[in-house]
Structures are given as structure tokens and as C-alpha cells.
Amino acid sequence: MTAALEVRGLHKAYGKVHALAGVDLIVERGQMVGFLGSNGAGKTTTMRSVIGLTSVDQGSVQWNGHPIRIEDRRNIGYMPQERGLYARMMVHEHIAYFGRLAGLESATAATRAHEWAERVNLADRKDDMIQELSTGNQQRVQLAVALVHEPELLILDEPFAGLDPVAVAMLSSVMTEQVERGVSVVFSSHQLELVQDLTQDVTIIAGGRTLASGKVDELRRRAPHRLLTLQWAGPAPDWVPADASVLESADHESRFHVDASVEPAALIAEAARAGTLTSVSFEPPGLEDVFIELVSQ
């Protein structure tokens, strides 16, 4: 099946600085992909390249199997990292304006603007000026702007940054709804637990290169170590598995990183000889650990 968005081998240099040095990113139709990377890894530059805001030196951006064109970009909803809104426009007016720019008829844009204001919980503020809204509420407007023209691809650069838990929940549910409608979603975030809650598909980049891409569970399984968590009946003993690193050792709990090739049954048996165990967990590391390990290589 042809991917909705296929980014291959993007390179971009600013003088001697290589912002992108081989970024690949593939998003299928109706798929949500977490685009992960440290600050300065090249996430924003990649997203801007897809939108057409940044030209690239090398590489390709394909949309539904062909090189992306200006008109294709109208099928993209974009929410930049640094929010951009007109301070002296009313909420519904603002959303409708961007709808019309994306090609909606005036009446449709107006209707959608009111619907989206309601969907992002700003129905009672729709006649307020943007400058009268809090940062979080402005972010809701920004989301509505990205979605008003019902795009086929949604690109969200750090959408959760600075949001309160209620807004995070609202945004997460909107993103999930869009995916259910068949919209492809790419979003970047440093809140990896949130990413893991939202999607199984991630692409991790560092230094302008794609390091890993795939299902979160698969990446976790491919990790070279496992997380061993032991609950003790009494105080945690001094026991440490061979070739393991201690992550935490509290009163009744010990946590270790052990090599992935270790046989868990033998390890647990050895632990049981050191003290009385009440519970044992042997699992691949979380996304955060996988991410840290990949980007620190």
C-alpha cells in the first residue's frame, strides 16, 4: 500500500551545520506516528520541509506516491511549535479565515469554525479576541486552525507543550478521532509516556538522521537490555545480578537493567536465593529508556 507521506533521505545544511543528514519518515493513511528526537535533532526542520516552508538539499517528500505539490499541501493541517495567531482577531473569525485560505467556501468555513470552537471547548469564547485568551486556550485555537479544512494529514509540532492535563486529554481525544476518520497524524513530543499512550508507531531521530522507526513494542523488544523489578518481603538485599546496572534500590524494591540475552527464569531463581520475593517483573524497557539509549549512542 502507498504511504500517505513518505519522506526519504532528507538532507539540509545551513552553512557548516547539517540540520538534516538523512531523515526518513513514513506515515500510512490513518496512522498516528510519534516523531521523537532531542532538541535540535531536526524534527521541526523535517516537518517544515514537508509543509514546504524549508527547501532541502537532498531527499524526497512523496504524497500518496508522487512528489508533493503545492496543492497537496492544502490537504495538510499544520500546528507549529511556536504558536502563531493574529492577536486582534476573534476566535471564530480566526478559524474561519484559515478555513477559507485552505479553500473552504465562506459559509462552510463559518459553520466549521463554530463547530471546532465547540469541539475544543471554546464555544463560550468564540467572540473573544485571541489576545484575551490564555496560552492554553490559544493552543486550542491553533489546533482548530489546523483541522478546520479537514486535512488528510495532520502535522503537530510539540502540540502538548505547555498544556494542562484537561487540555492534553482534549487534544489526545481529537487526535485519536482524526485517526479513526482516516487522517494520518505526525506529532513530535518530549512527553514519551503520552506518546506511548497515544500511538504504537514512532520514528526516532538524532543529529538529523533517523535512528529507528516502527512499533513501540517492537523497538522495546529490540532493546539490548531488559528491566528487572523485584519486590522483596523484607528489606532489599545487596544482591545484584551479573552484568546488571542498578537503577533503584529502595526498602522493599530493587530495579535493574540486565542484558536482553539473560534467561529470566535463571535470574529469578538466583534472586530468590538472595531473599524472599513477593513479586517479579521482567520486561523490555519503556519508550523513554529506548529513546535515551538510542540517542546517546
Added chain:
Amino acid sequence: MRRRQIKEVALREVRTRGRSKGYRAITGILLLLVVAAPIGISFVPAPSDDLREITIGIGVDVVDGFEDQLTVLADGTFELTTVDFNDTDDETVDGQLSAGDLDVAVQAPHTLIWDATEDSSISSLITAALQQSEAVRRAEDLGLNPGDLGLVFAPIDVEQQFVNDSSATEDVRAGVAFFGLMLAFLLPQIFGQFAMMSVVEEKSTRVVEVLLSQIRPQTLLAGKVLGLTVLALVQLAIIIVGLIASLLVTRVVDIPASVWQFVPILGLSVLGGLLIYMTLFALLGSLISRQEDQAQVMLPVFAPLFLGYFVGQTAVFGNAESLLVKILTWFPLTAPMLLPVRVSRDTIGTGEVALSLGLLALSSYLVFRLASRVYEFTLLRTGSRVGWGELIRLSRGSVADQAG
């Protein structure tokens, strides 16, 4: 689609800028000024209709009937006072002439004595009076009836017609020229700065990033310039209508028919000025990221604006046909100011007007093309402003985009 986007951007500018306090205040102030000026002038007393007072000394033995003829001829033109010099010596007469107590002294038989310079109108008056008096005396010497002679020399009414406007109309023309110059100077400046503020606002709030995900930079620029041009032309129309209404109500001046030909030229000049200057101001706005940096980049655009204004002033109140005025009428950045002045002063032909407007239109288009190219690269630039050197390289299309 692109036209629709231009229209949308233009409408947004019209709505947001049109309801801004700045736009309404400037429109109100300009309207107040043009409406108040004729009203104010109407309260100023008109120049006095009193006749010019002249004092003429008449010496002994000047031809009989001279004083009567002088009185008849001066009637309606001068407030005449005569002084009899029969008992006055020459030194006293000279003293009175020097002191200005007398305008002229007439001595027999036909001599006029002035202080230093001749006053041609008084001289003509006295000469005519002397000739008529002398004619009467000679007629009597020849035995003719002076009454018949009076019929022969009865004055006729001479109708006066002028190919060119009178001095009063010239004043109106100068006033119109000044009005046109001010509008052609102020409107591109005001709306150019609106354009610049709009661009900087979009850059500083980063809304430009969202905009450019949907529309091309040149579409954004075209919509902005179009929207602000509409607002400026609305303001211009309000000002012109206000001025005309005020002139018609106060009847301060009679508006000569030729002045009406000036209005379309003024409109086209202001339109050209708006297009070229707003594009340039928007371009300069794209070089900076903060409103407070505007002053750093405005000089190159203000320089030709002020040059046009100051040379325009000399053309309004002085020589409107100098070489400098002619050259600046063809130069697109000063033409919007010089063209209305020269048209209103009637010192430019139709061909030259067409040439100047044509050059202005062509330049506006080329400046827009150039600005579009630069705009594409500078809009997403943040931080320190784009330098002049880089601007030149960008205009040649030789610099890649930069990270934000």
C-alpha cells in the same frame, strides 16, 4: 484558488486594519483638516475692495480742465486726492515726494516728477487726463464745440477675455497642487507603514508559519498590498469628497473646470505611489522580526519620499518647469508626488503624463516581483535583521533559506 486567497488576505487587512483606531483616527484627522480649511478661510475677511489711494500734486499753469479730467478718469479705480502747488517751492515738493506724501507731481506743461520710480498705472492715468484736457483746449482754439468733442472721445466699454487662468485661478491651482502633493506624500507613507507593521506582526507572532503552510509568500504580499490599497483609496475618496463638499458649501473659491481633470491623475498617482511604496515597506518589514526595529530599515524608502515632497514644494510655490522637477516626474519613486503638482500647475503635457504613469506602473510591477522573491526567503527568518548585503544577494536569488 490563488485569486481567492489574495481576496481573503485583502479582506482580512480591510477588516482588521479598517476597524483599527489608527486608521479611523488618521481618516478623521485628514477629513477634519480638509473640511476645516475652507471653513476657516471663509471666516477670514476677503482682501479689501477699497480703492487705492493716490495723492497727486498739481503745479501752476497745468492745462485747464486737467483736474476735472483726472477726477473723471480716476473714478472707480483710485481714491484721488489732489494738492495744489501754486504757492509751493520745488524743494518742498521734492521733500513731499521723498516722504511719500505725494505719489507724483504734475508740472506745466506736461512734466511728471516722481520720487525714484515711475508708477505705470498712475502715469497712464495722468497722461490720459493731460491728453484729454489738451484735446479740449485745442478744440476750443480751433473753434470746435467741446461738447461734440466729448461725444467723439466718449469712452467705450472694452470686454476683457483671458486665454489663461487669472491670478485667482492660479492660486486655486497652487492650492490644488499642494493638496495633491500632501496626499501623494502622506498616503503611501501611512499605508506603507501599515503594510510594514502587518508583516512584522505576522513574523513576530509566527502566524506567518501557519499562513505559508497554505499560501505562497507572493500571494500573501499581493493580498496585503491590495487590501491596504483599498483602504487607502477609500480614505482618499472620503478626503476628496469632504474637501469638495466643504468648498461648495463655503464658496471660498470658484473651482475652475480644469481642476476636475486633476482628480483622476491624482487618483492614479496616489494609486501608483501606494502600490510601489507599500510593496517596499512590506519588503523591509520582512527583514526584521520586531516592531521596534522598524526605524533601522526605513531610511531607504523615506529618502525618495521626502525628496519628492521637498522638490514638489518648490514646484507648488515656485518653478514647476525646472529640469529637476521634470526628471523627478519620470522617476517612479518621486513621480507620485511630482505628477499631481505639475498637472495642477499645468506644466506637463498629456504624453509626459502617460509616460510617467506608465513608468510608475511598470516599476510597481517590477518592485512587486523583486519583493516577492526576497519575501519568500525573509518571511520565516527570525532573530537579527537581514542585512543589506544579504538583501541584495536574495534579490538575485542566490541565497538559500535559513533556519528559524
